[in-house]
Amino acid sequence: MQAYEALVAQAQAAARxxxxxxxxxxxxxxxxxxxxxxxxxxxxxxxxxxIDAEVGIVGGNGMCWAEPLVRLTLPNQAPVVYGPVTAADAxxxxxxxxxxxxxxxxxxxxxxxxAIGDIVPFSQQPYFxxxxxxxxxxxxxxDPENVDHYLATSGYAGxxxxxxGLSPEDIVKLLLDGNLTGRGGANFPAxxxxxxxxxxxxxxxxxICNADEGDPGAFVxxxxxxxxxxxxxxxxxxxGYVTGAPYGFIYIRDEYPLAVERVRKALxxxxxxxxxxxNILGTDFSYDMExxxxxxxYVCGEETGxxxxxxxxxxxxxxxxxFPAQAGVxxxxxxxxxxxxxxxxxxxxxxxxxxxxxxxxxxxxxxKLFSLSGRINRLCIVEVDMGTPIRTLMxxxxxxxxxxxxxxxxxxxxxxxGVIPADWIDTxxxxxxxxxxxxxxxxxxxxxxxxxxxxxxxxxxxxHFDSKESCGRCTTCRIGSMRMVDILDRMTKGIxxxxxxxxxxxxxxxxxxxxxxxxxFTPKPFNAAYKWFKAEFExxxxxxxxxxxxxxxxxxxxxxPAKATGAVAAALVASCPVDAIVTAADSAVIVQDKxxxxxxxxxxxxxxVSVSPRTTFxxxxxxxxxx
Amino acid sequence: MLQxxxxxxxxxxxxxxxxxxxxxxxxxxRIQEAFGYxxxxxxxxxxxxxxxxxxxxxxxxxFYSEFRTEPPARVQVGMCLGPTCHIKGAEVxxxxxxxRLGLSGEHDASLDVAIHExxxxxxxxxxxxxxxxxxxxxxxxxxAAQQLADRILSQVSA
Numbered sequence: 019m020q021a022y023e024a025l026v027a028q029a030q031a032a033a034r035x036x037x038x039x040x041x042x043x044x045x046x047x048x049x050x051x052x053x054x055x056x057x058x059x060x061x062x063x064x065x066x067x068x069i070d071a072e073v074g075i076v077g078g079n080g081m082c083w084a085e086p087l088v089r090l091t092l093p094n095q096a097p098v099v100y101g102p103v104t105a106a107d108a109x110x111x112x113x114x115x116x117x118x119x120x121x122x123x124x125x126x127x128x129x130x131x132x133a134i135g136d137i138v139p140f141s142q143q144p145y146f147x148x149x150x151x152x153x154x155x156x157x158x159x160x161d162p163e164n165v166d167h168y169l170a171t172s173g174y175a176g177x178x179x180x181x182x183g184l185s186p187e188d189i190v191k192l193l194l195d196g197n198l199t200g201r202g203g204a205n206f207p208a209x210x211x212x213x214x215x216x217x218x219x220x221x222x223x224x225x226i227c228n229a230d231e232g233d234p235g236a237f238v239x240x241x242x243x244x245x246x247x248x249x250x251x252x253x254x255x256x257x258g259y260v261t262g263a264p265y266g267f268i269y270i271r272d273e274y275p276l277a278v279e280r281v282r283k284a285l286x287x288x289x290x291x292x293x294x295x296x297n298i299l300g301t302d303f304s305y306d307m308e309x310x311x312x313x314x315x316y317v318c319g320e321e322t323g324x325x326x327x328x329x330x331x332x333x334x335x336x337x338x339x340x341f342p343a344q345a346g347v348x349x350x351x352x353x354x355x356x357x358x359x360x361x362x363x364x365x366x367x368x369x370x371x372x373x374x375x376x377x378x379x380x381x382x383x384x385x386k387l388f389s390l391s392g393r394i395n396r397l398c399i400v401e402v403d404m405g406t407p408i409r410t411l412m413x414x415x416x417x418x419x420x421x422x423x424x425x426x427x428x429x430x431x432x433x434x435x436g437v438i439p440a441d442w443i444d445t446x447x448x449x450x451x452x453x454x455x456x457x458x459x460x461x462x463x464x465x466x467x468x469x470x471x472x473x474x475x476x477x478x479x480x481x482h483f484d485s486k487e488s489c490g491r492c493t494t495c496r497i498g499s500m501r502m503v504d505i506l507d508r509m510t511k512g513i514x515x516x517x518x519x520x521x522x523x524x525x526x527x528x529x530x531x532x533x534x535x536x537x538x539f540t541p542k543p544f545n546a547a548y549k550w551f552k553a554e555f556e557x558x559x560x561x562x563x564x565x566x567x568x569x570x571x572x573x574x575x576x577x578x579p580a581k582a583t584g585a586v587a588a589a590l591v592a593s594c595p596v597d598a599i600v601t602a603a604d605s606a607v608i609v610q611d612k613x614x615x616x617x618x619x620x621x622x623x624x625x626x627v628s629v630s631p632r633t634t635f636x637x638x639x640x641x642x643x644x645x
Numbered sequence: 646m647l648q649x650x651x652x653x654x655x656x657x658x659x660x661x662x663x664x665x666x667x668x669x670x671x672x673x674x675r676i677q678e679a680f681g682y683x684x685x686x687x688x689x690x691x692x693x694x695x696x697x698x699x700x701x702x703x704x705x706x707x708f709y710s711e712f713r714t715e716p717p718a719r720v721q722v723g724m725c726l727g728p729t730c731h732i733k734g735a736e737v738x739x740x741x742x743x744x745r746l747g748l749s750g751e752h753d754a755s756l757d758v759a760i761h762e763x764x765x766x767x768x769x770x771x772x773x774x775x776x777x778x779x780x781x782x783x784x785x786x787x788x789a790a791q792q793l794a795d796r797i798l799s800q801v802s803a
C-alpha cells in the first residue's frame with residue numbers, strides 16, 4: 019500500500035549509514051547492570067572529544083550475562099557487539115575502537131557474515147547457531163523507542179499485507195495453516211480463538227494481551243515488550259482487523275515498569291504515524307489500545323482474573339463458561355492471548371504459514387523463547403525450535419553448570435509447573451513431551467538446579483508462592499494450599515509423619531475441585547517432584563535428613579570447645595551475624611535457639627566448627643492416623 | 646493545610662480519569678506515586694467519581710500487593726524471593742538483614758526501615774538480589790549481608 023511504502027521510505031531516509039553509530043543495549047536487565055552509566059559515560063566522552071558519532075540505545079539481545087552490551091557500527095563495517103562494557107571501561111574502549119583497535123577482547127561477535135580480525139560472526143558461534151531468531155530478529159539491533167527502526171526492518175509488513183487485500187477469513191486460515199498455538203502454556207490454536215471472536219455477536223469486542231508474566235524465573239515476555247514493543251502492537255492490530263474488535267488492552271505486570279513505559283511510547287508513535295487509531299494506513303479500519311499496569315497479583319495471569327482486574331475488581335478468576343469469547347471485559351466478547359502469540363502473527367502474515375509450520379522438531383511447531391536461570395552459568399533468553407533438546411540449551415546457550423557440581427534437574431513452568439530430573443536432559447522441549455508425563459512445559463522459564471538444591475525445600479517454596487497468591491475464592495485452593503505448605507514445612511523441619519505423604523496425595527484430589535487452574539495446578543510441583551525425587555522426600559520424612567544439606571532446620575552447627583579459645587573464640591563471635599555465638603568458660607559456644615545456620619562461622623574458622631544432622635526437634639515425632 | 650493539599654491532588658487525578666471504565670488500577674497507581682501510599686482520604690472521591698461502592702474499592706485496593714494503605718518506611722529494603730534468589734540463599738540473607746536492622750521480633754513497625762518481598766523480574770544474575778529504595782544491589786552473598794545491613798543503617802541514620 020502507498021501509505022505504508024511512504025512510511026518505510028521515510029524511516030529508511032532517517033537512517034544515516036555513513037555515520038559512526040554507538041548503541042547501548044537498554045533493557046531492564048542491562049539497567050540493573052549499570053547500562054545507564056555506560057551510556058552516560060559514552061555520551062560524555064563523545065561530546066568531550068568532539069567525535070562525529072551518533073549515540074543511542076537498542077534493546078537487549080538476550081545475552082543477559084554479558085550486559086551492559088554496546089553495539090558499534092563504524093562506517094562501511096558490520097556492527098560489532100561488545101560486552102560487558104562498564105562505565106569505567108567505556109572511555110578507554112571508545113578511544114581504542116575509534117583509533118582502529120577493535121578490542122577483540124571485549125567483543126562478543128559481529129552481526130556481519132565475515133570475521134573482522136579476531137571477531138567472529140554471530141552466525142558462526144554455537145550460541146546463535148542453535149537458535150532460530152524469528153521473534154527475536156530485531157533484538158539488540160533496533161531502538162525500541164523509535165518506530166522508524168521498526169519500519170525500516172520490515173516492521174508493519176504483516177499489517178500492510180493484511181489491509182492490502184487479505185480478508186479476516188483469509189488470515190484465520192493462514193494462522194490455522196501455520197498451526198499457531200497459544201504460547202502461554204495452553205497451546206490452543208490461535209486461529210480458532212480469533213475466529214470465535216470474529217463470529218461473536220455485536221460490535222463491542224475487546225482484545226487482551228496477557229503480559230502478566232508472573233511465573234518467577236520466566237522473563238521471556240519482558241524482553242519482547244522492552245526490546246521490540248511494536249511487534250506485539252502490530253500483532254494485536256492485525257488481531258483487531260481479523261476479529262473486528264475496535265479496542266485492545268495490554269495488561270503488563272507492575273514488576274516491568276520499563277515495559278509499561280516502552281509500550282506506551284510505542285503506542286504514541288504508532289498513533290502519530292497512522293498505524294494505530296482511526297483509519298489505519300488510510301483505510302477505513304480503526305483500532306486503538308491502551309496499557310493496563312497490573313499491581314502485583316499472580317492470579318491475574320489467569321484470563322478471567324485478568325479481565326476482572328481490568329474491570330476494577332479484585333483479580334479473582336471465575337467459573338468458565340461463559341468463556342471470554344462470549345463474555346469477557348465488560349461482559350463483551352473478548353480474546354486473550356499471550357505476548358508471544360501476538361508477536362508471531364505479523365511474521366506469519368508477511369512470510370507465509372510455512373515460515374512458522376516448517377520449524378520444529380516435535381509435535382508442536384514454530385520456535386519458542388526460553389529464559390535460563392538458576393544454577394546456569396550464563397543467564398540468557400534464547401529462541402529455539404520447538405522440540406530442541408534441553409542439553410542444547412543448557413550446554414550451548416547457557417554455558418553449562420558449575421563443573422564442581424552435578425546437574426540435578428529443572429524447575430519448569432513456574433510455580434504451577436513442575437520439577438523434572440536430570441535424565442530428561444535429552445528430551446525435546448515440546449509441550450507434548452511434558453504432557454505425556456503428566457507435567458507441563460509452561461511459558462518458558464527454566465530454572466536449573468544442582469545437587470545443592472533440595473527438592474522438598476523448592477517444593478515448599480513453590481507451594482508457598484501458590485498459597486500466597488491464591489485469590490481466596492475457593493476454599494479448596496485457599497485452605498488446601500495452606501495445608502500443603504504446612505506439611506512441606508514440617509518435612510523441611512524434620513517433624514513430618516509418615517502419613518503426611520499420603521495426605522499430600524489426597525489433597526491433590528481435593529484441589530482438583532477448585533474453579534480455576536491456579537487451585538487445580540497447585541499440587542503439580544509436588545506431584546512431579548514426588549514422582550521423580552521420591553527418595554528425597556522419604557529421607558526428609560523418615561530419616562529427618564536433607565540429602566542436599568539445604569534444609570537448615572535439619573542440621574546443626576557445633577563448635578569444638580578445645581579448638582575455640584582465645585583469638586579463635588573472638589573470631590567466631592565476630593563472625594556470627596545474629597550474635598548467636600557467645601563465650602562461656604573461655605571458649606565459644608553456639609546458642610542453638612538463636613542460630614540461623616548460615617554457616618559463616620564455619621567459613622571463618624573451618625577447623626573449629628562442624629555440621630552434623632540435627633538430633634532434637636521442636637515437636638516430638640508422633641504417628642497420626644487418619645481415616 | 647496539608648489535608649487540603651492531599652484532597653486537591655486526589656481530585657486532580659480522579660478528574661483526569663472521570664467517566665472512563667477500567668481505570669481504577671491506574672488511579673491507584675497515580676495516587677500512590679504522588680503520596681507513596683493510597684491514603685484513606687482518597688476513597689470517598691474515587692467512589693463518588695466512578696460510582697463504585699467503597700467496599701468494592703477497598704476490596705480492589707487491598708487485593709493487590711503493590712498498593713500500600715500506609716505511608717512507606719523511609720528506607721525500603723526489597724528482597725527478591727524468586728527461585729534463583731531462593732536457592733542462592735536469599736532467605737538467610739533476609740534473616741540476617743532482619744536481625745541487623747532490628748526488624749526481627751516485636752520491633753516490626755518502624756517508620757525508618759522496612760523489608761518487603763519483591764516478585765521475581767528475571768534479574769537473576771544479581772541473585773540474591775536486594776533493592777535499597779529501589780536501587781538494585783547484588784549479588785548479596787550470605788557473607789556480604791552484614792555489610793549491607795550496616796550500609797542501610799547508615800542511610801537510616803543519615
